[in-house]
Amino acid sequence: MSKYQDVANYIEGDIIKKKYHCRLPEQVNLAQKYKTSRVTIVHALKILKRKKLIKTVKGHGTYVVSKPIPNFFLNSGVSENIGFTKHYKKAGKLKSNVITFKLRKANDEECKVLNLNNDDQVYDIIRQRILNNQPTKLEYTIMPVKVIPGINLSVLHKSVYSYIENTLGLKIGKNDRIISAEKADAYDMKYLDCTKDDPVLCVQQKAYLQDGRVFEFSRARNRYDRGAMYSSSN
The missing domain is CATH 3.40.1410.10 (Chorismate lyase-like)
Structure with missing residues (x-):
């Protein structure tokens, strides 16, 4: 498995776990978080785009194609x-x-x-x-x-x-x-x-x-x- 795919898998896992609710961090920040280069991040994001898990809006950034998990409403009364x-x-x-x-x-x-x-x-x-x-x-x-x-x-x-x-x-x-x-x-x-x-x-x-x-x-x-x-x- 390529390094690009490995990083794509890490980012996808974080998306699934709702660590990214809407917009992804900037590429330089993603590179720091996943301890890799910006070039690798670019290729990893292309993999996720092909899977239709993210989309890029020109001039605005990269967004998750999913809904966030809403906060819990505690003490709902349901038992x-x-x-x-x-x-x-x-x-x-x-x-x-x-x-x-x-x-x-x-x-x-x-x-x-x-x-x-x-x-x-x-x-x-x-x-x-x-x-x-x-x-x-x-x-x-x-x-x-x-x-x-x-x-x-x-x-x-x-x-x-x-x-x-x-x-x-x-x-x-x-x-x-x-x-x-x-x-x-x-x-x-x-x-x-x-x-x-x-x-x-x-x-x-x-x-x-x-x-x-x-x-x-x-x-x-x-x-x-x-x-x-x-x-x-x-």
Whole structure:
């Protein structure tokens, strides 16, 4: 793989994780961030343009062809569990494709939402959920390592919630959620096989253990025509 492609992959990963909500930094700043030359950045951006993930507006800069993840509305008053994995395993063959998985320090917003200290680490996870060989759901998830230790790729390819309850012996409590509908963005088109005008069901979530600790800060994007959402009250 060429250096241009490597840098393009790094930038694409940061776009997917919504580190760039609208406009990309200037090329010289991108070169500094990714520790490469401006020439390499130019070629990397050409790769992303061919994939229709970014566009350049002459005289104005380079923009992400997607919508940003909106901020969480805390204390939404919604309190329910959605058993995606358990329910859909009954409906057919379910598997997870891990797009990205890494440990990093929590940012200021995550510290506030997850009640963390500045030096605390989080899992930064993006998963594609596939039902009967069809992509159905795209999940962006942040979890605190000190609350949910031991997550690895093996866990992510199965059920994180099952791991929490059956392996760690923790009890999952209520969730604060906001459910809304949006049109598909570039990553829905890439990972959910959506077309430009397809509706996507968006679920923003702040999830708690029964002891009151927050263990998840996430956003899921669901195809409108594959499966259904299953919910049950606490």
